[in-house]
Amino acid sequence: MRLSDFIVKQVDRIVDEWESFASTLKPAADSMNTVELRDHAKSILLAAARDMNTAQTKAEQIAKAQGEELNKTPTLDEAASSHGELRHTVGFDLVQMTSEFRHLRATVIRFWVESLQVPDAASFQDMIRFNEAIDEALAESTMAYAERSSRSRDIFLAILGHDLRAPLQAVGMCSDVLMRKSGIDPSSLNYITRIKSSSLQMATMVGDLLGFVRSRLGVSLPVERQPMEMVIACRDAIDEASVGHPDCNPTFNYTGNTQGEWDRNRIDQLLRNLIGNALQHGASSHQINVALTGDDNHVTLTVHNEGEPIAEEAIGSIFDPLVRSANENVGIHNPSTSLGLGLFIVKEVVSAHGGSITVTSNIGDGTTFTVVLPKKA
Structure with missing residues (x-):
């Protein structure tokens, strides 16, 4: 009997084995009933059997073995994805969930081999197709589990x-x-x-x-634009920075019309992070320069500090979340208390206001962040 036909005929027996094994995965299984333990096992098996009966060329088989999303089975993916989500919800850990697929694979092969009298060439092909289907289901379940885990965190x-x-x-x-x-x-x-x-x-x-x-979580930073004076926000941010750094000696210069419509709380967040970054990674003198220039439609803010430049290989990822400076020795005079999120937040605030941000950093000139913000949406 071909393996796909065997799976369809013996599906309830196989799922019984699945349930028996799932019940041993403590402590989550202690509070689960039969329906929850069996979950999407039957759907996964039947979808795998249907997948095994579809035509597949040698090239398609190689591509699928290499993980390419070719000729995937929607019903198999949906069932496996739902299984991963539900296993996360009831409290299975990732190792426990993946072990279910390992046991399922072993159970099907064992039952089928026991039923065979004389294996032929088609039997080996059936095993290849079955393993492909289970690997696809495992990948979908793992992805869904990881996404749910990440969202919960x-x-x-x-x-x-x-x-x-x-x-x-x-x-x-x-x-x-x-x-x-x-x-x-x-x-x-x-x-x-x-x-x-x-x-x-x-x-x-x-x-x-x-x-x-x-x-x-897929939500952009909300902004509530109100008329405000950017000079006042800069002064307040510098004063706040000076409280935590008594030896800080910032300079602030401004020219032009610097009034506009921005979200004051978000702008404060931007300024705190830019100035804090300059203090953290600048020279030990804490000398930083803040400059603000306004024209008819935009304001341009620059925050400059001396000291060790940003490593060239780090420039491209400096605004990525959870990225810390590669120059660990720079912050010796001011040990870091950041989460590696400051410049990421700066970029998000700038983007939410429809602006742009750039950075230049080299020996001699120091590091300068330049932010350009439109005055109105």
């Missing part, structure tokens, strides 16, 4: 970041109140200032994390 990070904002705001407000009290000795004031600067750093990291997760 992102949602968790979003909730965590959201819930952290309230206590951080409380820490910042309390430090503000303490700093305004009279009669505080210099030592205590220094501690309060450190608490304030640390809470600002943490708030920046939480904001970056939320922006990153939002982009991972």
